[in-house]
Amino acid sequence: RGGNKGPSQYGPFHEKFPNRVILSSENASAFSTRGTYLFPVCEGNASPTRDGQGGDSRNRYVSAYELYSADYGASADKVFSYLDRYSYVAGGFAWSGWDYLGEPTPYDSSRSSYFGIIDLAGFKKDRFYLYQSYWRPDYPIAHILPHWTWPERVGQVTPVHVFTSGDEGELFLNGRSLGRKTKGRYEYRLRWDDVVYEPGELKVVTYKDGNEWATDTMRTAGDASQLSLKPDRALIDADGDDLSFITLTVQDSKGITAPRANDLIRFSISGPGEIVATNNGDPTDMTAFPSHERKAFNGLALVIVKAKRGETGKIVVTAESDGLPVDLPNDKTLIANGELAGQTLASAMEKYPYEITGRQYFAGPFPLLIKFLDAQDILSVQVHPDEQTSKRLGEGEPKTECWYIISAQRDAFIYKGLKKGVTKTQFTEAIINGEVADLLAKVPVETGECHFLPAGTAHSIGPGLLIAEIQLPSDTTYRVFDWNRLDENGNSRQLHIRQALESIRFDISEEELAVTTIGRLVQCEYFTVDKGHQAKNCEVLLSPGEVKVLIIISGYGTITSPEVNAVEFKAGDCLLIPASYEGAICFADETEYLTVKL
Numbered sequence: 001r002g003g004n005k006g007p008s009q010y011g012p013f014h015e016k017f018p019n020r021v022i023l024s025s026e027n028a029s030a031f032s033t034r035g036t037y038l039f040p041v042c043e044g045n046a047s048p049t050r051d052g053q054g055g056d057s058r059n060r061y062v063s064a065y066e067l068y069s070a071d072y073g074a075s076a077d078k079v080f081s082y083l084d085r086y087s088y089v090a091g092g093f094a095w096s097g098w099d100y101l102g103e104p105t106p107y108d109s110s111r112s113s114y115f116g117i118i119d120l121a122g123f124k125k126d127r128f129y130l131y132q133s134y135w136r137p138d139y140p141i142a143h144i145l146p147h148w149t150w151p152e153r154v155g156q157v158t159p160v161h162v163f164t165s166g167d168e169g170e171l172f173l174n175g176r177s178l179g180r181k182t183k184g185r186y187e188y189r190l191r192w193d194d195v196v197y198e199p200g201e202l203k204v205v206t207y208k209d210g211n212e213w214a215t216d217t218m219r220t221a222g223d224a225s226q227l228s229l230k231p232d233r234a235l236i237d238a239d240g241d242d243l244s245f246i247t248l249t250v251q252d253s254k255g256i257t258a259p260r261a262n263d264l265i266r267f268s269i270s271g272p273g274e275i276v277a278t279n280n281g282d283p284t285d286m287t288a289f290p291s292h293e294r295k296a297f298n299g300l301a302l303v304i305v306k307a308k309r310g311e312t313g314k315i316v317v318t319a320e321s322d323g324l325p326v327d328l329p330n331d332k333t334l335i336a337n338g339e340l341a342g343q344t345l346a347s348a349m350e351k352y353p354y355e356i357t358g359r360q361y362f363a364g365p366f367p368l369l370i371k372f373l374d375a376q377d378i379l380s381v382q383v384h385p386d387e388q389t390s391k392r393l394g395e396g397e398p399k400t401e402c403w404y405i406i407s408a409q410r411d412a413f414i415y416k417g418l419k420k421g422v423t424k425t426q427f428t429e430a431i432i433n434g435e436v437a438d439l440l441a442k443v444p445v446e447t448g449e450c451h452f453l454p455a456g457t458a459h460s461i462g463p464g465l466l467i468a469e470i471q472l473p474s475d476t477t478y479r480v481f482d483w484n485r486l487d488e489n490g491n492s493r494q495l496h497i498r499q500a501l502e503s504i505r506f507d508i509s510e511e512e513l514a515v516t517t518i519g520r521l522v523q524c525e526y527f528t529v530d531k532g533h534q535a536k537n538c539e540v541l542l543s544p545g546e547v548k549v550l551i552i553i554s555g556y557g558t559i560t561s562p563e564v565n566a567v568e569f570k571a572g573d574c575l576l577i578p579a580s581y582e583g584a585i586c587f588a589d590e591t592e593y594l595t596v597k598l
Contacts, residue, residue: 010086024083024092029073031055031062031106031114034125034281035259035298037146038063041159041193046075049106060107060284062114064145065161066127070105076130081186094131098122099283110283119281121302122245126163133165134188140214141165142206147259148218150197158197162190166206166213174200222252224261225346225365227319229303240309243276248301248319253346253365257299263321266494267292267303270318270376272311276304293494296321316374322396322476333366337567345576357547357598358579365473367598368527368549370574372406373467379460380493381415381436381481384474385503386455393499396476401469402522402529403451404594406553409464415440417457417508424506431497436481443515450521450529454512456505468551470596472526478503521594530595534587541584542577548597550575555591560584 010022031049038056047068049055054068062068067075074082076094083089099116112120117127129143143163150158160178162169169190170180181190190206199220206213228249236242250261269275277289280297287294294301305317333345340348349356349366356366384399403414415437418427422439430436440458445451445465453459458480461467480500482493516522522529534555556570561583569575587593 010082010089014086014088021090022086022088023090024079026095027074027079027092028069028076028094029115030066030069030075030127032064032066032068032125032127033061033114033283034064034119034123035147035300036061036064038065039158041065042067043193045081045187046078055106057107060110062106064126065159066125066130066145076127076134077188080134080188084186099281104283107283111286112283114283120283121279121281121300123247123281123300123302129163130188133163137165139165140208142169142204142214142216144202144204144216144218147221147257148197148199148202149221149259151199153197154199156197157193158195159191159193160195160202161192162204162206162216163188164190164204164206164214166208168208169204169206171195172201172203172205173198219256221256221258222254224250224258224263225253226251226255227265227321228255229317229319236307238272238307238310238312240306243304243306246303246305246317248296248303250296250299250321253344253350255344255347259299261299262295262297264293264295265301266320267294268318268320268493269305269315270374271315272308272313273305273315273317274308275317276306278303290491292491313376314374320475320477352578355580356576356578358545366576367473368596369471369473370549370551370596371469371471372572373403373461373465373469375461375463375465375467378462378483380479380483381440381458381460382477382479383458383500383503384455384476385478385499386505389456389503390476393502395499397472397474398455399472399474399476400455400524400526401453401471403453403461404468404470404521404529404551404553405445405447405449405451406466406468408445408447408466411444412446412464413442413444413462414451414465415458415460415462416443416451416453417441417459417513418504418506422506424501424504427504427506428501431481434481434484437483448517450516450531452512452514452516452522452524454505454508454524456503457508457513458500458504468553468594470522470527470529470551470594480504526598528597530597532593532595534591535589537587537589539584539586542581544580544582546597547579548577548595550577550585551594551596553592553594555588555593557585557587557591560586 038054047053048071049062049068051057054063069075096115098118099112099120101112103113104110117131118124126145133141141164145161168182171178171192178192202218205215228251230247232245236244248265250258250263252258267275275292278291278294280294280301282297335341335343345366385396387398390396390398418439419441427439430439478496478500486492518531520530552569552571552573554571558566558568560566
């Protein structure tokens, strides 16, 4: 049996007992914190962890360059070298596969260990790829570290390491070769330790036996601007036990992971499901696992959900974070067809702002956000701030919106604004007493209605409604009341009472909250909404002019232009028609749609 201290005894033991099996039952005891890189970087292949030497006792993190360990341990590189030097050693078990609760060496006040190849949330550390490259020499892999988003290190040496199952590699920074490296004997990574940081693109091309083997690319991320949710499985059993593990990624406008983002995320769920736990892999985060709020850690967070026993149907998980603008639900609007197919709307706006909007000096995200809301249960009472309130609070973005009722079950309703005469004092008392519903204006709704909600309107959506929501591109929402609901652990959702009371307008008139059903549905300073209906098959010619979005409520048709083939559309589709577009739309009989303009 060989352990952390075993390698130095391999030779003497084998000489004395040449017929005994030698197996390392617990090796390495290496440390790291996923996505955290500290400088300077160890010049050798292993080092004990100290402040300024891979460790940061103030923040309780260990560098992810994967060279640092407990005093009694060794890096994976060093363990590999011993196993390869002594061919009579059968192999070994790494300590440990995952980070785990307790034994928080080297920082006793942390929550979990630092030993794992995978962090506490199940996210792969860089060390995962080092082990993969060693254990699977047949598997083409190349993995660059660190991330390449270091605005404070421009002009400074920032070492770049590559884990690969290949034997050589050439590194490129913004297209310039930084040289070709070859692994030496008992070396398990390629190192370019003199790279001077500049933003852009790192790319490595690795080789094996002289042939190209695998590549990897690392790009500099912009400001965090969107969230992405990706489940490990989209279908789970309704037995109350089967789980779906959903990874949240904080991204920039181009879909690149923001590797230093630690934004607070609020998770919610609708349909026949429950949130079981959240996590982020941060060994210092003491937030309880059942919490529905969790900070991202170095760009990632995890939410685990299950179905309610015996209940079937669609489960919708939503993630929100104040200050991160979004495009559409799931926080990423993908272009479905044409030359830009597969790209995000945000990236198209960066490249072609004038062609899309028709505005000469336009900058920023697309100035509208359109969502489809399928309410199975009553939603929390919320409010969005106006521009003046956002400035006064020093946070968030203004948000005016409207709801078009695509379908409504019998007796469906919304809450829109407050009952006439309600004061701020009365509303505050109602919040304290859990009686907010008594002061809200409950409005019955029917299919085909459009409800305008200027910023400052307290509102909630009742069950049994499918709604097209048209709004400003803001994700600032202040929750003021959640119907006194508790989760399965007896916890209530976080409320934003101070911001909500600052944002709610107690003087909104009935005229401002008017309901419309035909023609011009909404006209405000931010956008207009018109309802169209084509009773018979017809063709409408489009000339360059102004950007518009068509929301297809019912029916179908095609859109054509001289440059692209006809594209079909159907109910539920959104057509973004750029200001520079020239072509035609062909509507089938009984097609109903909304036209949204800036």
